[in-house]
Amino acid sequence: MSAESEFEPIPGLPENLPAGERILWQGQPQWRGLAQHTFRLRWLYGYFGIFIAARGVFALHDGAGLSGALWSSLMVLPLAGLCVGVLSLLAWLFARSAIYTITSRRIVMRFGVALPLSFNLPFKRLAEATLLTHKDGTGDIALRLASPDRIGWLHLWPHARPWHFAKAQPMLRSIRGASQVAALLADAVAQWSVQDNVSVLLSSPRPDAGTLSVSPLEPLGSVDMASRQLADASH
Numbered sequence: 001m002s003a004e005s006e007f008e009p010i011p012g013l014p015e016n017l018p019a020g021e022r023i024l025w026q027g028q029p030q031w032r033g034l035a036q037h038t039f040r041l042r043w044l045y046g047y048f049g050i051f052i053a054a055r056g057v058f059a060l061h062d063g064a065g066l067s068g069a070l071w072s073s074l075m076v077l078p079l080a081g082l083c084v085g086v087l088s089l090l091a092w093l094f095a096r097s098a099i100y101t102i103t104s105r106r107i108v109m110r111f112g113v114a115l116p117l118s119f120n121l122p123f124k125r126l127a128e129a130t131l132l133t134h135k136d137g138t139g140d141i142a143l144r145l146a147s148p149d150r151i152g153w154l155h156l157w158p159h160a161r162p163w164h165f166a167k168a169q170p171m172l173r174s175i176r177g178a179s180q181v182a183a184l185l186a187d188a189v190a191q192w193s194v195q196d197n198v199s200v201l202l203s204s205p206r207p208d209a210g211t212l213s214v215s216p217l218e219p220l221g222s223v224d225m226a227s228r229q230l231a232d233a234s235h
């Protein structure tokens with residue numbers, strides 16, 4: 001299901017599409033969203049904020065005085081800046097090297113900083129797609145594969161759904177207009193199902209809350225588009 005990508009006739013695709021198949025959408029992760037939601041920069045800000053404040057309090061308790069406590073706290077800032085800078089750089093590199101493609105028959109994920117890889121995910125091998133939106137306007141689309149297909153979580157990271165290690169789910173991460181992309185994917189799957197005479201279950205989010213109950217899936221070739229409005233750190 002995966003292949004190394006050394007030459008791309010079309011950006012994001014390891015080879016030309018078969019006759020009759022067309023590209024419907026291409027996009028990349030937003031590096032700021034990747035930094036916040038994948039590398040958890042907000043947690044890092046909170047950690048260093050608490051650590052810096054604690055050093056100042058302990059220094060005051062030990063009789064260092066206000067200037068000594070302030071100096072003790074400021075000594076941590078270079079380390080904090082270095083950690084934030086490294087994680088931000090990694091987020092930028094991972095976002096820059098990734099291209100997600102939705103065609104009329106498949107999803108292709110190309111990513112990799114040092115060793116580019118491409119994962120070809122035909123619609124017929126998808127069991128479920130789940131949309132996760134963020135307050136910053138970006139969103140993720142997680143893809144559950146139909147059995148017995150499986151991809152290693154480490155092969156996918158950071159383009160994998162968090163905390164799904166045994167049955168890793170590829171994820172289009174931190175994309176702009178995720179709701180529109182999910183709707184486009186649902187339409188593409190619906191059209192493909194008609195052309196290939198495959199039964200699928202498609203459902204749409206409620207317009208008021210953006211949530212919906214997931215319907216039972218068919219054994220193979222079924223897709224349920226579920227939209228859930230989540231807080232930034234909820235997954």
